[in-house]
Amino acid sequence: MFDPVAEAMAPDERADLQRHRLRALVDRLLAAGGVQGGRLKEAGVDGGADLELADLPRLPFTMKSDLWDTYPFGMLAVPRDQVAAVHGSSGTKGRPTLVAYTRADLELWAAMCARSLACAGAGPGSTVHNAYGYGLFTGGIGIHQGAVALGATVVPMSGGMTGRQLRLLADLRADILTCTPAYALRLGEAAAEAGVELPALKAGILGAEPWTEELRAAVQRVLPIKALDIYGLSEVIGPGVATECLQRNGLHVNEDHFIVEAVDPATGEPVPDGAPGELVFTTPTKQALPLLRYRTGDIASLTRDPCPCGRTLVRMSKIHGRADDMLVIRGVNVYPTEVERVLLGTGRTGPHYQLVVDRRAAAPRLLVACEAAAPGDDPAADLTGALRDALGLTADVRVLPAGTVPRVEAGKAVRVVTWDDGAPPLPGLS
Numbered sequence: 001m002f003d004p005v006a007e008a009m010a011p012d013e014r015a016d017l018q019r020h021r022l023r024a025l026v027d028r029l030l031a032a033g034g035v036q037g038g039r040l041k042e043a044g045v046d047g048g049a050d051l052e053l054a055d056l057p058r059l060p061f062t063m064k065s066d067l068w069d070t071y072p073f074g075m076l077a078v079p080r081d082q083v084a085a086v087h088g089s090s091g092t093k094g095r096p097t098l099v100a101y102t103r104a105d106l107e108l109w110a111a112m113c114a115r116s117l118a119c120a121g122a123g124p125g126s127t128v129h130n131a132y133g134y135g136l137f138t139g140g141i142g143i144h145q146g147a148v149a150l151g152a153t154v155v156p157m158s159g160g161m162t163g164r165q166l167r168l169l170a171d172l173r174a175d176i177l178t179c180t181p182a183y184a185l186r187l188g189e190a191a192a193e194a195g196v197e198l199p200a201l202k203a204g205i206l207g208a209e210p211w212t213e214e215l216r217a218a219v220q221r222v223l224p225i226k227a228l229d230i231y232g233l234s235e236v237i238g239p240g241v242a243t244e245c246l247q248r249n250g251l252h253v254n255e256d257h258f259i260v261e262a263v264d265p266a267t268g269e270p271v272p273d274g275a276p277g278e279l280v281f282t283t284p285t286k287q288a289l290p291l292l293r294y295r296t297g298d299i300a301s302l303t304r305d306p307c308p309c310g311r312t313l314v315r316m317s318k319i320h321g322r323a324d325d326m327l328v329i330r331g332v333n334v335y336p337t338e339v340e341r342v343l344l345g346t347g348r349t350g351p352h353y354q355l356v357v358d359r360r361a362a363a364p365r366l367l368v369a370c371e372a373a374a375p376g377d378d379p380a381a382d383l384t385g386a387l388r389d390a391l392g393l394t395a396d397v398r399v400l401p402a403g404t405v406p407r408v409e410a411g412k413a414v415r416v417v418t419w420d421d422g423a424p425p426l427p428g429l430s
Contacts (some may be wrong), residue, residue, distance in 0.1 A: 003115065006256050011304075014312070015053060018259055021047035023057075029292060032077040034290050035066050055271055062294045064097060067235065072098050078288050087138045088234050094135075099234045099269045100288040101351045106145070108285060112240030112254055113146020119245040119252065120203035120228050122176045124151030125340045127200075131179035131187070132183055132208065133411055135157045138238030139208050143178045147238060152176070159410030162186060166196045173200035178224060181206040181215055182413035184352055188222025189407075198224060203246070207239060209412045210319045210337045214344030218351035227317055235294055236281045242316055247308050247310035250315030257285045260314060261293070262302050265323050276301045276320055297323040299335075302417060311361045327416070328355060328375070329366045332393045336415045343370055348379040352405040356425055366395045367419075369401050369426050400428050 007161070009017070026048030039060035043053075067075060076083070084106060088098040101109070122128060123403045128147040130367045132139030140158055147154035149269045157165055157170055159179070165187060177184060184206050191198060201223060207230035217226045231251050232239035241258050244252035253260050262277030263270055271277035279296045299320040306312065321335025336355055349370045356367040368387070372379060383397045404427055406414065424430055 003118075004310070006254075007115070007252070007313055009256070009312060011312060014256060018284070019051070019053055021205070022053065022282065023051050025282070025290055025292065026051060026059075028077055032195050033071060034077075036062060042294075048394040051173060053259075055260070056282070056293065057263075059293055061268065062299075064235065065293075068099050071096070071380050073100065074101060074129075075289055077290055078102060084290055087134075087238065088109075088136050089142070097234060097345040102287040104287050105237070108257065109237050109240060110145040110149040112237060112257065113142050115146075115254060116191040116205060116230050116240050117143070117146055117150050117152065117176065117242035119203050119243040120176055120226070121246060122150060122152055122203070122394055124150040126150070126176055127155065127172055127174040128152050128176045128178060129155045129157060129165075129172070129174035131157045131159055131165060131177070131183060138232065142219070142238040142240060143205070162190045162409060163194070166191055166194060166198075169198050169201070170196055170273075175200050175202045177201055177204040177206075177223070177263055179204070179206060180208045180408065180412050181219055181227070182209065182408040183316075183410065184217070184223060184225075184227065186408050187311065188219060188401045192222060201225050203228060205243065207231060208336075210321055210325075212318070212337050212341045212344065214341050218344060231316070231319065233296060233298075235289075235291060236283055236296070237286065241281070245307065245309040245311065249307060249427075250303060250317060252307070252311050252313040252315055252408065253302075255314050258283060260302065260316065262300065263295075263407065265299070273302050274303060276317075277322060279316065280287075299323060304344060321386055325416070327355070327366065328364075329357070329393060329395070330363055332391065334391050334393050338391055339368060339387065339393075339395075340415075342386050343368070343383065345380065346383060346386055347400075348373050348382065350402070350405075353408065354405050354414070354426065356419050356429060357416065358419045360420060367429055368392070369393045369400055369405055369429060370397065371405055372399050375402070398429060400426065404428065408426050 033271045082102050084103045085101045130143050134140035204225040204227045216227045228244040232241040242253040244251050259282040261280040265278040279298045281294050283291045301317045353370040358365045380399045381398045387395050401416045
């Protein structure tokens with residue numbers, strides 16, 4: 001439930017807490033040695049006692065490549081026998097991104113996910129239908145343990161089996177849905193197709209992929225929920241780093257445990273509040289794998305004005321995109337979410353789309369595969385113009401027959417595919 005002591009703390013009091021915890025973290029990293037301790041020494045930092053929050057920009061960054069280079073346990077800050085669990089993501093080129101947790105880390109994670117659920121109005125007596133995937137992926141287990149810590153009933157569905165999901169949503173009368181926004185959309189469409197009503201649902205905590213206000217509106221048209229964004233990544237702790245409240249005016253960052261900055265992706269220098277920048281997190285209270293100034297690659301902006309909900313936590317915008325997901329098409333930089341915003345904003349396409357980067361020629365081209373919102377409509381020319389006007393992007397828009405663009409039956413939507421050689425990734429493309 002809402003924790004007024006931690007979440008409504010006076011800004012000066014919270015800054016004092018962060019400063020105290022930052023100093024302790026630096027001392028721990030120096031004592032542990034390794035990559036982060038070595039970089040601190042190279043930066044001339046031999047202790048945390050005199051550090052202020054204003055000193056953060058002169059401290060070294062930590063990168064995902066550090067986790068890969070020291071795989072699997074080279075960045076541990078505790079003895080190996082204190083590791084209670086390991087989670088992570090698949091990584092690239094066969095190198096998983098693994099994150100270790102002590103028992104205290106797991107308790108912290110559960111508390112953060114409980115806060116996230118409380119942001120959606122959940123509490124003891126709520127039923128949380130959890131359709132995030134379980135396993136190494138942090139989504140399912142994170143939300144599960146948060147629901148338990150909150151005192152709610154959790155239905156551990158994981159992904160897939162959409163018909164069975166609908167049956168249990170209806171029979172157990174869940175009031176909170178947790179899954180990716182793409183799968184929430186699929187559940188809502190499947191419910192309409194099957195004639196299933198879900199009147200008990202009130203809110204959805206939807207994350208694990210970037211999504212726009214336009215997709216939020218599409219989800220809320222097919223499900224009786226307030227769709228809320230949640231943010232997290234395995235390296236920082238998992239889901240529960242930041243969540244929208246029912247006011248939906250930004251995601252509250254649990255900054256008593258996660259100190260957040262926004263920096264210029266190119267220079268690493270701080271950007272002012274309100275300006276988009278790469279999110280950088282410091283995790284002063286994590287034990288097994290504490291991180292100093294971890295560069296996430298996620299682009300968002302920060303704001304510090306008060307929220308009507310009473311929380312005084314810094315808020316971050318919805319993620320604009322990931323630095324490594326940015327497409328470069330004939331010199332134009334664009335994030336997939338920017339294309340989504342234009343497509344869905346016209347009202348002439350359905351919410352399902354896929355971007356195909358055609359690299360068979362020297363100059364790549366972008367094909368935008370979508371479906372018309374109204375049968376018989378062909379908005380291709382208008383969509384091409386809308387993309388050019390809004391993004392300066394020349395794209396080849398293809399309006400495909402209804403049902404052609406793949407639907408999500410579990411996990412995250414595949415929004416971008418690359419076409420090098422071979423058959424087109426979707427029927428009707430060439």
